[in-house]
Amino acid sequence: MSFNIGENVGPYRIIEQLGQGGMATVFKAYHASLDRYVALKVLHPAFREDQTFTSRFQREARVVARLEHPNIVPIYDYSEYESRPFLVMKYIEGDTLKARLNQGPLTSEEIERVVNSVGAALAYAHKQGILHRDVKPSNVMIAKDGTMYLADFGLARIADAGESTMSSDSIMGTPQYISPEQAMGVKDLDAGTDIYSFGVMLYEMVVGQVPFSADTPFSIIHDHIYTPLPLPTKVNPNVPEPVQRVLLKALAKNRLDRYTSTEELMTAFKQAWTEAGVPMEGTAIVMRSTSLKEKTDSKNQSAPADRPTSVEKNRATQRSPWMWVGIGVVILLCFVVVVFAVRKNRATPPPTPTVAATLIPVTQVLPSIPQPIEPNGNPTPVQNTSPELTVAIELAAKNPKDPDAHLALALALLDAKEVELAKEELAQAANLAGPNNKDFFLKAAEKFKVRGAWVPSAGMYLRLAQTYRKDNMPKEILNDFHEAVYKATEQKDMPLFVSFERIENADPPLSYIARGRHALFYGSLEDAKIQLANAEKEKPDMYEVALLKAEIEMKTGNQAEAKNILLSLSSDPKAPEWIRFMAENYLKTIQ
DSSP, rough: OOOTTTTTEEEEEEEEEEEEEESSEEEEEGGGGTTTTEEEEEEGGTTTTTTTHHHHHHHHHHHHHOOTTTOOOOOEEEETTTTTTEEEEEEOOOEEHHHHHHHOOOOOHHHHEEEHHHHHHHHHHTTTTTTTTTGGGGGGGEEESSSSSEEEOOTOEEEETTEEEEHHHEEEEEEGOOOOHHHTTOOOHHHHHHHHHHHHHHHHHHHHOOOOSSSSSSHHHHHHSSOOOOHHHOOOOOOOOOHHHHHHHHHOOGGGGGSHHHHHHHHHHHHHHTTTTTSSSSOOOOOSSSSSHHHHHHHHHOGGGGGGOOOHHHHHHHOOHHHHHHHHHHHHHHHHHHHHHHHHHHHHHOOOOOOOOOOOOOOGSSSOOOSSSTSSOOOOSSOOOOHHHHHHHHHHOTTTTOOOHHHHHHHHHHHHHHHHHHHHHHHEEEEEEEOOOHHHHHHHHHHHHHHTTTHHHHHHHHHTTTTSSSTOOHHHHHHHHHHHHHTTTTTTTTHHHSSSHHHHHOOEEEEEEHHHHHHHHSSSSHHHHHHHHHEEETTTOOOHHHHHHHHHHHHHOOOOHHHHHHHHHHHHHSSOHHHHHHHHHHHHHHH
């Protein structure tokens, strides 16, 4: 069970839920004896029996207890209540830096506060021999008075002892802000990893977006390791050149090429800011919203440094274009064969749902349709590439910048039951299509939908939803978007490819439903109920609210109540067809 609003947890009374992450939920609570509010960070029930996570919780308390700094959120206590571990932290009334960035560009004064506050907190932690390892805007709290705090040392490492708050480093950090060496699983990390992540934050603040972004964590991590940093001035010409130099050094792939300390980075950044004639107070850099991929591609095509010399042009004209096609085909074939071989020799245990067997996933109830995804959500290794897959590989090699060619390859990989490769290829196709290509996103979403591949389908519908304002999305597309997201929650890895945060930005009530249903299958019943309550409060007449409520009643064994809800849904002519169909099929399992 999770904590409930109004519940007394030892000396603390739960007031409200403040936030929820992948490992823990944070509540606001009142401590009567000291007459103050505190924040309780409670471990998710699903991880309570896992010593890895409980040890991480305990170590987080020990690590932060060593840190006394005005810009680091202090931890007051570590305790357990009815076998539920939780941390007691200072309650910060305010919002996160991520929320502030979502509202628009920072002023120079705000940038200065971030540099001074976060930089000072990191510098202090590093002097204590502690690395944060998850520096990002959502871990920076901004109090009502403007004071900034670095929070969540859940991934912290005691550098000198090599001790991590995880017994293994299976949870590495946040892909958009992760350092190359941390992404590669390097064990002997130093301050350079936090300097890189802090550099990504600085890049985001002055350029207007993170340097690397894609649909899947794998793609982002790959870019941090191998892809050259997009030049800030090419993404946003308003970035001063001296500031660009600082960002290039802070985000060097080789940590030996970065600044040696956070203080050195802070000093260099502020000097560059002043040198550029942009004082640290009173001036805001105007951000640009154009996508990184589109901007960097167009700039690179016109950059003089990218143009071939006359000798290179002559050599190129002497080569048959089919030679390049052949090379591309060979490379792609080798890539696919290698991945197939690796997957064939690597046994992956299927995910284990935590819900009772009485709750049957909809993919086992719906009528027979092509199912390239195995029931357990894992791809089946392919012994040989099919003729269709070979043709798709050749087409993508001949048309490397054609999103439709990469979409065809993604579908061929899916049909070959190489689900993960298909998702990666789809992400590549979507990036090539550009951020506002409605036709492509709709086509891709529908093609994956008819194959029952709900996670990639939901990802494409989400991209499509983001091209519309919230009030003008066609009803049919909105309905398909909701169906894909709802059914995608049956896959354990769904949040890795279709994040709840992105769903929330497009459709807040749907994000609660998605969190709740995913928790029902892979989390806890209590978390599912909390998310359902959030959705019901936001949009009580939403059909998905009733359907999820019925599924929760089935899980709790209240078949009579579930049956009443399902009968109502199945007989409602205004309900979407997929809702009625799911309700009818669930009724068959009850009757």
